[in-house]
Amino acid sequence: MVQSVVPDAVVHGAVPRLVPPGQPGVQSAAVLALGRAILVTRMVAALLYAAAALALSGPDTASLMRYAVPFGIIAVVTLAELLVLPRVSSGPPRVGLVMADSAVAFLVFLLWTADPVYVIYQAGAAALAGALLGLNGTPLWIGQAVQAGATCWVVLSDKIAPVPTTLVLICAPAVIVGAGASAVTLSQLVRDRLNRDLDPAQPVPLIYDRAVHTLRAVSLSWLRLPLPRRQARLADDLARSLTQDTVAALQEATRPVSGVRFDYPGKEFTEALSLLCREWEDATHLSIGTDLPPVWLRVPVRHQLALIVDDALANVADHARATRAQVELAERRQTVTLIIKDNGRGFTVPTDPGTLRGGDYEGICRMISRSAYLGANLTITTAPYSGTEIKVRMSGR
Secondary structure, X not given: OOOOOOOXXXXXXXXXXXXXXXXXXXXXXXXXXXXXXXXXXXXXXXXHHHHHHHHHHOOOHHHHHHHHHXXXXXXXXXXXXXXXXXXXXXXXXXXXHHHHHHHHHHHHHHHOOOOHHXXXXXXXXXXXXHHHHHHHHHHHHHHHHHHHHHHHHHHHHOOOOOHHHXXXXXXXXXXXXXXXXXXXXXXXXXXXXXXXXOOOOOOHHHHHHHHHHHHHHHHOOOOOOOOOHHHHOHHHHHHHHHHHHHHHHHHHOOOOEOOEOOOOOOOOHHHHHHHHHHHHHHHXXXXXXXXXXXXXXXXXXXXXHHHHHHHHHXXXXXXXXXXXXXXEEEEEOOEEEEEEEEOOXXXXXXXXXXXXXXXOOHHHHHHHHHHHHHOOEEEEEEOOOOOEEEEEEEEOO
């Protein structure tokens, strides 16, 4: 049965809306936690390099300018970015933070070309782009790697670089590309781990404990910095938001969809979905066929997919002038695909989001919103007098 009793420690209290609900929130939490770890690791690496270099060369004025000043710049930039990080959970702010960080990386390159601190910062910038932008950040870190390769060629052509610097410059392009690609992979791994932690079949306190443990470990929360207390508790606030979203989704799933409930974990989802289709068939003139092989889904996911089917069949019954509809569900390689199609008159889908929201498309807007909540991709294939097909593809369950 669905849990409805939640400990006060998990639900109550003023928790900022750090991430959106649903699967986008899980993705954002993974990005924020990993982003913090990357920023902190880069600053620590720069500190260790500056300390080692000063210990070897001595704390004279020239050495301080060469090693302490770049670390001071990196420290100030890192603290500023850590303060901004909780506000860039999605959208353009992520791009803005990555571009600002890359601009600082270029400044470090201009001032300390061929110095290892430049490679440290560029690798961190590539990793931050990979974490915040995913594969969309690939052109950025590839460009940084090309820049590092060109720097290596120019410096080594003079044949005066010391051996340690030579080794750093030779390895720099691979390190930068590896940092960016590794961040993309780690982000996916953290997201998968959080999805396991947020399993609604577990007791709520256990969901919170697992999520906060994962986020604290990923974000290196044990490494305290001179920042406001709220920023230091980023992992805890993220875990609380995600747990509250899970609880809210469970509570919403107790509501019947056109008289059919989808919140019984022991009952096959496809059995309940077939019943929903029969309810629509009995209430309308439609002939509704189904192809619903057994697929295991979590209760909140079942409920959202059932609501999408309900909205789609309502649109068919009210607007399509169709005589037949088909509901299909399939799973292949951890990807679940839901298809609702009809033989109706079809329509022209507005390309302008404002027209879509402001017109007579409430059902489509709800389906788009529910798909976004699931982290799914919704496509509508239709044309006048050619029927309509709505396809929802969702990775993971």
